[in-house]
Amino acid sequence: MSHSGKPESVEADDPHDPRRVAVWRLRSRGCWDDAAALLAPYAADDPDTALRRAALLVERCMFTAAGWAEAEDALRAAEAVASSDDERGGAACERGNLAYTATVLGARDRSDEARAALGRAAALLDPAAPGRALLDFRRGLVAEHLxxxxxxxxxxxxxxxxxxxxxxxxxxxxFTWRHLAGLALRDGDRAEARHGFAESLRIRVELGYLVGTAPALAALADAEPEPEAARLRAEASRLFRLLGGVPTWLAAQLDRAPAA
Structure with a gap:
């Protein structure tokens, strides 16, 4: 099962903003450095851009288990330019995600920092703030995996x-479909798990989120009988190789015996 926490929102949510579209296209193919570079000239003075840049580099850590120092630097920069409670809450949510990522990938135990940062985000973010749903998701990750x-x-x-x-x-x-499905599978409810995993995969394909498609295929395979499970794993393996072996943690899942 994936432990992944996603950053902010879909960069292509405004099709009239060429920079957002370009960032999304790079991010969706696992080109986080290039995407972050597009945002760098604007991040020094704009809290939203600074946070989106930090989120990209935290996501790179989750997929590659590398780039920790760059993500920390970007996050500190985002924290420095945040001026409102929502901006500070968004930065705290991202810090919690970085600490969570370091913990679940075994880079360093930062579980206490993850909980504290997400708690700080909950205190800062208005209940109707745009980042509230993402915060709830990340608190779910901590509850499940830590x-x-x-x-x-x-x-x-x-x-x-x-x-x-x-x-x-x-x-x-x-992401929420996928993690709810993972809990259903854990409880032995394969029908509910298949539905959730299939919805997660469908959305990623429709959005063109290529870097997240192989994990979604592999997750659905865990809930499917043969021969469908083998077909899904083969497709996941093809995409995994195409993207240069990211996410790095997927290799172990693909090596597992197919679900019965």
Whole structure:
């Protein structure tokens, strides 16, 4: 199962903004450095751009288990230019995600920092703030993977899913579908798991989120019988190789025996 936490929102949410579209296209193909470079000239003075740049580099850490120093630098820069509670809350949410990522990938145990930062984000973000659904999702990740509390995780994922759907954040919906499906599979409900994994995959394909498609295929394979599971894993392996072996943690999942 994936432990991934996504950054901000889909960069291509404004098709009339060429820079957002370009950033999304690079990000969706795993070119995080190039995407961050497009934002760098504007990040020094604009809190939103600074946070989006930091989020890209944190996502690179999640997919590659590398680039920690660059992500930390970008995050500190975003924290420095944040001036409102929502901006500070967004930066705290991203710091929590970086600490969570370092912990689950075994780079360094920063679980206490992850919890503290996400708690700080919850205190700063207005309940109706755009970043609230993402915060709920990340608190679900911490509950599931650091606290081993699936009930708390499910409640947080459901709040995140409702918030993402209300705001039209399709990529976050893909993540919430996937993690709710993972909990269903953990409980032995294969039908519910297949539905959630299939919805997650469908959204990623429709959005063109190529770098996240192989993990979605592999997750669905875990809930499918043969021979469909083998077909899905083969397609996931093809994309995994095409993208140069990212996400790095997917290799172990692809090597596992197919689900019965």
């Amino acid at each position: 606290a081993d509390s699936p009930q708390a995780a499910r409640a947080a994922y459901r709040r995140a899913h409702a918030g993402a759907a209300a705001r039209g954040d399709l990529l976050l919906c893909s």
